[in-house]
Amino acid sequence: MQYRYVEQPPDWEEHERPAMPGSPARLHHSLARRLAYVAVGLFVGLVGGLGNGLVTANLTAIQGQLGLTQVEAAWLPAAYVMVNVTANLLVFKSRQQLGLRVFAEWGLGIYAVLALAHVFVEGYTMSLVVRGVSGFAGATTTSLAVMYVMQGLPMARIPAALILAMNMSSVAVPLAWVLSPALVTINPWPHLYAFEAGLALLAFAAVVLLKLPKGMQIHVFEPLDLLTFALVAPAVALLCAVLAQGVNAWWLNAPWLAYALIASIVLFTLAGILEYSRRTPLIQLRWLLHPSTLMFMAGALLMRFMISEQNYGVIGLLRAMGLTSDQLQPLYGVILAGMLVGVVAGALTFSANTILPQILVSILLISIGGYLDLHSTSQSRPHDFFFSQFLVSCAAALFMGPLMMIGFKHAMSQGADHMITFIVLFSVTQSVGGLMGSALLGTIQQARAQVYTQAIAREMPATDALVNQRLAQTQASYSKLITDPVQRNAQSRAQLAQTVKREAAVLAFNDVFRVIGTMALSFLGWALYRALRLRFLAWLGGRRAARAVAEASF
Template sequence: MNAPRYVVQPPAWEEHERPTMPGSPAKLAHSMPRRVAYFLVALLIGITGGLGNGLVVANLQAIQGQLGLTPVEAAWLPAAYYMVNMTANLLVYKTRQQFGLRVFAEWGLGIYAAVTVLHLFIHTYEMSLLVRGVSGIAAASASSLAVLYMLQAFPPAKVLSAFIVGMNLSSIAVPLAWVLSPSLVDISPWPSLYAFEAGLALCSLAAVIVLKLPSSVQIHVFEWLDFVTFALVTPAIALLCAVLVQGVNSWWFDTPWLAWALAASLVLFAVAAVLEYSRTTPLLHLRWLLHPSTLAFVAGAILMRFMVAEQSYGVVGLLRMLGMQPAQLQPLYGIIAIGMVLGTITGALIFSPQRVLWMILASIALIGTGGYLDWHATSQMRPHDFFFSQFLISFAAALFIGPIMISGFMQVLAKGLDHLITFVVLFSVTQSLGGILGPAVLGTFQAQRTQLYSQAILSRMEATDPQVAQRLSIQQQAFARTDTDPALRATQGRTQLMQIVRREAGVRAYNDVFMLIGLLAFSFLGYAMLRYVYTRYREDVHPRITGAVTQKLTTES
């Protein structure tokens, strides 16, 4: 293996102080006050990385109305974030290795702060898209910085616990955004959200400038073919995100450009794969990616993130369909945030390599239980009815992130550090893709089931049915004080009744969504347990039985 070419000659560290790998900070001893400072900066950066997009998602309807956007146009705002966030991780790791941590931290957060401040003065749709895209880059760097700062805050013996805490910070920021945004909007119009986001970005930039990470080893890692791969993969991921985000809004089979975008995405991925497969030092190690164990890891990580959409899409979608406003959802998201914090703390306290599998199995079981508890929802349900189930799911979501990341990381170390960037990109893509895939698939399923239930209910509603006639009469009486025309009251009554039918059909459809999530979770749990039992049998019981039989045959012969 060729010796690395240093960009800057590293300091004369002691052996125990040397960074674990290029691009990581040195492992220096810190005083307790300095460790606390590193912890607080990690907390600030991690929250900043996830809060911006969370605020936009929580207030997307208000932003859509303020800018006069259609639902399709509004959906491009979170889509721009995911498009850039997934592709930014392709270059984040190598940027740290070649240009150093300080340049990486200050430039990443500096550009984000500059754009968010500029957005305070330019309130246009195009500027909003630009800010969402830049926030995707900032989130990719902020998530890495949060972990690196958290590692400095913990003693060396608690490295894995620090890693779990740092990884979950950006996830905790999402429910926190729902808790904070109604109060921020009450203070002043919704552009105050941008002021809050800009303030966080500036505070994070100031924090990384004042409290710098220890130096790292800088080596030459970029090759010109890396940028060719980046130029191919970036539009491929962007097109795939566009299809998944806009598929439900524009409907899959009614919008031709979705098919063309998906086809173009697959072609670009194929060209990038051919290029990377033929390289001696690839940016992405496709041979490792196509290994059965890696594919199993990818499927499990995407499925876990997909099932957590029961929370972000299922329950929230149901409550908003029933007329709940963001302010009424604050207590629910407060419970979700508490669940994530407790899940993070629990994961950090109990984690060990021997418990990885059991922590993941516990997470799957909790998600399945949450889906089962939500299964029999009615139109009378309110946010407090979902407190327990959503606490379980949020606890599980925080509990599984660390173990599944570290289990994949251990597989990478067995292959070599040159595979690390492939794993970082892979994990980022699985989490972001699972987050987009959940609403896309579940939204399609819910829309189809709503249509089916609406038709089933309407097929049984005959005008001669006494109950239907009575309900129409009640609906018409509600308009008696405002409309004196009997024909107009009858029309309004029928329209109101159709809305009730649609609402009840939607509730039934969401129940099917909860049932689907529960079935997926328990099926996944059963598969994982069977696989564990089979693996233990092959590794432990089967060799002993085979050895005993062989010994007996040898003795008899």
């Protein structure tokens, strides 16, 4: 293929030539330098997710510090996702045309400067800006992590490099929860921002000191690329806004949610019409609408939705019981351990022959975890969820390898120009899929909680002797604090209503776990059907034909 070079590339040996424009050359490195590349890659990957993880872990406290409403606080993680997804539209071509070094240093440099400025300029607006820029940095650091780790590992271990690097941003989330209590205890809240700025500066220094080998720089940007970006970026932002605020504002009570969703659909439609008619589109719409690609997207979204059982289900239940971040720290330590086990196991065992077994094991672990959590009560505490959440986190990391490699090979089989579409598709299924999972599970939980609250209230009439006995006991406990009997009665009834609301919330979360477990078993049945079909194809046409089908879809 003929490229229009920005500058003539060096005269590489055949084994040194980059796999594609935008990738670094494969030069020979000493063992120490290879280890340094792996260390920098893993660290940069962690930094890309750790800043946002720290904000998510401490969102309630930040909300109190800045005096925000629940709706205002929800915009902070949403701003990260909005920018992260849309940045992936430009990241791949930016690497190809501007060069890896400029791409790396500018991406991390801007993030480091704004994170540092946030230490001195506090406030809600600045927090939103930094979260948005960290979303761009997250898109940058994920690519950088892959490039750096691939420099340190031999060609035969490229799949392991991808699995290790791509999982770092996910590992950063439980790590942020583990680190947060100590950071907050030692330093006041503004120093949490200083910690994020320090990480960004360290990552920036690392990529400046240990540079990637040069790659090919080619002319790839076209004027219509910017028009596509101008249509898709606000469309994604509006969709993320609807998903992030739907439960808080409630879907049918806020007309702006409908207007935002309509505007998002219109913008996506206009972008689709534009891309479909282009000779060299930014987004390969025909490939995106192919049945095998749609099947891949459905499987990835479904898996991401099921993993939301951990972030929204279990953690939401425990926070509804009044547990704080420091009390959740041991549980997140177990989640972190499970994720590390999944990453290592996936990297060591991954091959073309283990794609389906890893997928099946991941789904099975999630279904087991969902059903283990099914009988939670208001007395459940973090240690009751150690085993189930270890399984779910291990499954989440183990699934990443097959997900990446199936999509990567499927895109590359169509040509390098399909990589942007795959990167955006992967980002949408993981980032927007996470918002979608929380939104749908939150809707189920709140709707069911209302049903259970009404059901419990109907079974507790004011004339019931046990109800009156409970109210009398509560009033007696308040007798030393409240002398007015009318106020004591009102306080005891409010306490009883709070207890009813708590028990209804627990029952609703159990319904969420039931939905996740049932969905996982259904997904497992579908995956087993696919596995049996592949074995039948292998028996008919040989292993090569079956492997081709395995890599095309789930």
